[in-house]
Amino acid sequence: MEQLFDLALFNSALRMLTPILLAALGGALCARVGLFNVGLEGLMLIGAFSAIVGNHYFGNTGAAIAFSIGCVSLFALLFAYLCIHLRANVIVVGIAMNLLAAGLTTFSLRTLFNVKGAYYNKDMVGLPKWEIPLIKDIPVVGDILSGHSPLVYLAIVLVGAMWYYFYRTIGGFRFLAAGDNPLAARSLGIQVRRYQYGAMLACGVLCALAGAQLSLGQVTMFTEGMTAGRGFIALVATMLGQSGPLGVAAASLLFGLMDAFSIRLQGFAMPSHFTQMVPYAVTIAAMFFFKNKEFVKDAQSSGTSSR
Amino acid sequence: MDKWKKLTASLLGPAAAIALGLLAGSIAIVIAGGSILETYAEMWKGAFGSLYFLTSTLNRATPVILVGLGAAVAFRSGFFNLGAQGQMALGGLAAALTALYVPGPGWIVAIVSMLVGIAAGGLWSAFAGYMDARFRMNLLITTLLLNYIATLFASYMVAYPFKDKTGSAAMAQSQMIDNAIWLPKLFKGMPAHVGLLLALVAMVALYVYLTRTVSGYEARMMGGNPLFAVYGGVRRTPLMLGVMFASGGLAGLAGAGEVLGSQYRYIDNSFVAADFAWTGIMAALLANAHPIGTAIAAFFLVALQTGGMGVEMNTDVPLEIGDVIQAVLILFITVKFVRGFRRRRKEGDPNGAAV
Numbered sequence: 001m002e003q004l005f006d007l008a009l010f011n012s013a014l015r016m017l018t019p020i021l022l023a024a025l026g027g028a029l030c031a032r033v034g035l036f037n038v039g040l041e042g043l044m045l046i047g048a049f050s051a052i053v054g055n056h057y058f059g060n061t062g063a064a065i066a067f068s069i070g071c072v073s074l075f076a077l078l079f080a081y082l083c084i085h086l087r088a089n090v091i092v093v094g095i096a097m098n099l100l101a102a103g104l105t106t107f108s109l110r111t112l113f114n115v116k117g118a119y120y121n122k123d124m125v126g127l128p129k130w131e132i133p134l135i136k137d138i139p140v141v142g143d144i145l146s147g148h149s150p151l152v153y154l155a156i157v158l159v160g161a162m163w164y165y166f167y168r169t170i171g172g173f174r175f176l177a178a179g180d181n182p183l184a185a186r187s188l189g190i191q192v193r194r195y196q197y198g199a200m201l202a203c204g205v206l207c208a209l210a211g212a213q214l215s216l217g218q219v220t221m222f223t224e225g226m227t228a229g230r231g232f233i234a235l236v237a238t239m240l241g242q243s244g245p246l247g248v249a250a251a252s253l254l255f256g257l258m259d260a261f262s263i264r265l266q267g268f269a270m271p272s273h274f275t276q277m278v279p280y281a282v283t284i285a286a287m288f289f290f291k292n293k294e295f296v297k298d299a300q301s302s303g304t305s306s307r
Numbered sequence: 308m309d310k311w312k313k314l315t316a317s318l319l320g321p322a323a324a325i326a327l328g329l330l331a332g333s334i335a336i337v338i339a340g341g342s343i344l345e346t347y348a349e350m351w352k353g354a355f356g357s358l359y360f361l362t363s364t365l366n367r368a369t370p371v372i373l374v375g376l377g378a379a380v381a382f383r384s385g386f387f388n389l390g391a392q393g394q395m396a397l398g399g400l401a402a403a404l405t406a407l408y409v410p411g412p413g414w415i416v417a418i419v420s421m422l423v424g425i426a427a428g429g430l431w432s433a434f435a436g437y438m439d440a441r442f443r444m445n446l447l448i449t450t451l452l453l454n455y456i457a458t459l460f461a462s463y464m465v466a467y468p469f470k471d472k473t474g475s476a477a478m479a480q481s482q483m484i485d486n487a488i489w490l491p492k493l494f495k496g497m498p499a500h501v502g503l504l505l506a507l508v509a510m511v512a513l514y515v516y517l518t519r520t521v522s523g524y525e526a527r528m529m530g531g532n533p534l535f536a537v538y539g540g541v542r543r544t545p546l547m548l549g550v551m552f553a554s555g556g557l558a559g560l561a562g563a564g565e566v567l568g569s570q571y572r573y574i575d576n577s578f579v580a581a582d583f584a585w586t587g588i589m590a591a592l593l594a595n596a597h598p599i600g601t602a603i604a605a606f607f608l609v610a611l612q613t614g615g616m617g618v619e620m621n622t623d624v625p626l627e628i629g630d631v632i633q634a635v636l637i638l639f640i641t642v643k644f645v646r647g648f649r650r651r652r653k654e655g656d657p658n659g660a661a662v
């Protein structure tokens with residue numbers, strides 16, 4: 001058992017949960033203003049790809065991340081405009097965004113870099129690993145928390161920031177009100193649409209960071225469809241965490257741990273198929289304890305708030 | 308006159324979506340260094356150019372239509388079943404194994420295999436429905452998660468216990484099924500098979516069920532207004548289990564048809580790679596879960612994909628051009644233009660009920 005659970009497991013769990021956590025926080029922002037964002041996967045994929053493109057052309061991770069944020073924000077704005085101003089079906093647009101991202105990244109991979117499948121270039125620089133001065137010397141905590149890319153720490157800070165924004169600021173209350181009951185919020189003079197655009201844009205930025213962590217964090221390369229369902233997992237984390245920052249963080253932690261755990265199990269001659277199932281099976285088991293609202297209540301609340 | 312105005316207004320959105328899709332495609336073609344007209348001509352030829360290409364489009368459309376119908380019946384009843392991918396994989400796997408190991412005359416085994424495929428997909432889907440009805444576990448999440456478990460399980464089955472060890476060892480796939488069990492082709496030497504007829508029968512049956520039967524009316528009522536439906540005496544749990552079984556069963560039949568009529572074995576990852584499940588769900592969403600509209604939408608979405616393959620074969624433009632056009636088209640197709648928007652606001656949001 002000692003080989004199964006050690007500090008490195010938690011260390012890699014933290015690394016694996018970061019993209020999921022970042023995207024899930026974005027999903028939570030959208031969910032809170034009544035936009036159910038199925039397009040996390042696609043936005044993340046665009047983020048991962050544009051981060052590599054930025055890295056290739058600017059040769060600098062900071063510029064690469066900025067470029068990635070710019071690109072994904074553009075798509076997020078399009079998403080928001082279609083759903084908010086043109087009243088398109090949010091789920092349809094979300095799934096279309098996933099298809100568009102898959103097609104567009106593969107298409108661009110072949111036209112920009114002339115490769116199929118994956119792009120790798122040894123000249124590209126990955127994200128730095130930060131050793132945090134004081135914490136790294138603490139025996140247990142240091143091994144877990146130290147030596148990650150800056151985005152990992154940013155994700156943790158963002159959980160706190162979002163909690164503070166939601167529950168301790170006036171803007172956050174208005175944000176939640178705009179989602180809870182748009183009609184009532186509008187009658188109080190809250191610009192509901194402005195909050196919806198803001199949420200979508202912030203979600204784009206978060207997904208860009210999630211994608212950058214994927215393509216620049218652990219490995220410095222892009223492969224077709226490299227998000228591999230993480231966007232959907234993030235969506236599940238959003239719903240499981242009931243769109244609150246702390247709940248979302250807990251759900252993402254569960255996924256990160258199970259992910260790291262499943263890789264560890266592969267060392268025990270288990271077929272990888274079963275170890276890969278572990279995160280999903282555990283989530284279903286966890287859902288047993290987070291009951292859904294009664295569908296009657298669900299229907300009643302959807303009757304009072306028009307989207 | 309008013310009727311014509313309504314018709315043109317309802318066609319305005321799709322027409323604009325198609326125009327924008329083609330425009331985005333043109334930009335992509337220019338960036339890739341191709342000629343726009345030539346590429347689109349190749350695309351048309353790749354999808355409908357000859358009887359062979361047309362039937363191969365129809366062949367690919369068969370599972371997509373079935374998955375779409377399955378999604379449509381669930382959406383109509385207000386149950387958001389996103390688990391088609393896993394249900395289809397289990398249906399395909401179950402059909403392949405039945406066809407391999409059950410003895411008997413070919414056509415009987417074929418029918419039994421399809422029924423087993425339907426049962427496998429249907430039960431997997433009804434399991435998610437049961438968890439929602441009994442333990443109030445969100446259907447949307449469970450169906451999404453069960454996808455991964457089902458596809459991984461199917462991959463395991465053909466990678467270890469039922470792996471084809473006779474041919475090239477590298478592929479994870481089951482053995483080839485006996486050709487007495489293969490579903491007959493519609494035209495000699497052409498890809499489309501009898502599964503297409505089954506899909507069309509299912510389409511008509513679903514249309515009749517939804518519009519002409521009591522149970523279909525209850526299902527639509529549940530989708531339109533669950534409170535009213537329950538108040539009116541509809542029992543939600545049996546309805547949910549039944550609808551989810553039908554929905555997953557159609558996805559299972561899609562997998563079974565693909566195995567028995569087109570691939571003749573269960574090949575790991577082949578359903579996921581072709582994106583049958585999500586295209587089918589998309590078709591149902593685009594057609595607002597109308598059975599006949601779903602089938603038509605499925606056919607055209609698939610035509611864009613097969614057209615893309617024609618483009619890749621004959622020009623330098625990558626086949627993903629089809630995906631790009633398809634995605635842009637879908638992005639804009641549910642857009643409501645100003646006229647519709649004002650009216651909708653009064654009625655409330657009819658699409659909101661599906662979520």
